[in-house]
Amino acid sequence: MTKIARSKVLLYYNAYSGNGLFKNYLDFIIEQCQAKGFQVTAVRAEKGTQIDKALEGIDENEYSRIIACGGDGTFNICVNSMLRHDIHLPLGLLPAGTANDFAYYFELPSDINAALEIALGEKITKADVGTVNNKYFINVAAMGAMVDVSQKTDPYVKTAIGPLAYYLRAAAELNQVHPIKVKLTTPEEVMEEEIYFMTVCNGESAGGFRKLSPHSKMNDGKLDVVAFRKMPILEFGPLLMEVINGRHPDNKYVLYFQTPSMTVESEEDIPTDIDGEHGEKLPLRFGVLKERLEIFVDEGTWEYD
Secondary structure, three states, X not given: OOOOOOOEEEEEEOOOOOOOHHHHHHHHHHHHHHHOOOEEEEEEOOOOHHHHHHHHOOOHHHEEEEEEEEOHHHHHHHHHHHHHOOOOOOEEEEEOOOOOHHHHHOOOOOOHHHHHHHHOOOOEEEEEEEEEOOEEEOOEEEEEHHHHHHHHOOHHHHHHHXXXXXXXXXXXXXXXXOOXXXXXXXXXOXXXXXXXXXXXXXXXXXXXXXXXXXXXXXXXXXXXXXXXXXXXXXXXXXXXXXXXXXXXXXOOOEEEEEEOOEEEEOOOOOOEEEOOEEOOOOOEEEEEEEEEEEEEOOOOOOOOO
């Protein structure tokens, strides 16, 4: 019996996304996929092991696409597995996490019905993938004091009140924050800085800060580095307002630049984060895989540039 080429969809979903409400949509998603003529192979997120097993022996000629359902952490696990197994299928996104920064960049709706229609469509754009040591990131890698704050913040509080949870936790620990000496090496120069916090961005937003990296583009082959330098404590409040409004790149306490690669070194043990999950140990070696991913987007709103 001859197989129908590309008649399948691999559905990778996090059952706990959206306070566990996503499970209520699972049957609807499968129904809509089948209505489009696709067979569905469903893979439940479980510490990344199940998606690795599913992609290890997959025949790409049988599949039209992968659809990932969850937040940035779920998308990160999916993309890391795709790259480890050299999978080149286009990726549909159903944002169901807390911040959904990766999906936000592509202007994807939070409504599950509208997002699914896009994921089952035909319009595709290309996106870079960031690399850090032996891992990949889709949106942002971060390091420094605010990472420690994020990792200490109760996940239920983060879900309930979003970015405000970080502000409250940071305010409580502000007096304990100290600048960290780092060495940043790019193809152009070597910089030694004292910083409180730094992000290496592929996208524009992180943790609900929609304009954290206002000049980022996910198809330019570059990473945007945003480092917050040592400053008087009284400057934190005004700078936070500039970050919220995307006006911080010109602030004297902010180091902002673009680069295709960078190494970060420090004598201190700095907490790190990759797409919302615990990150790698220093030294960190960053790079970019230009336009490695294909992402389904809305034909009516998205323009590739």
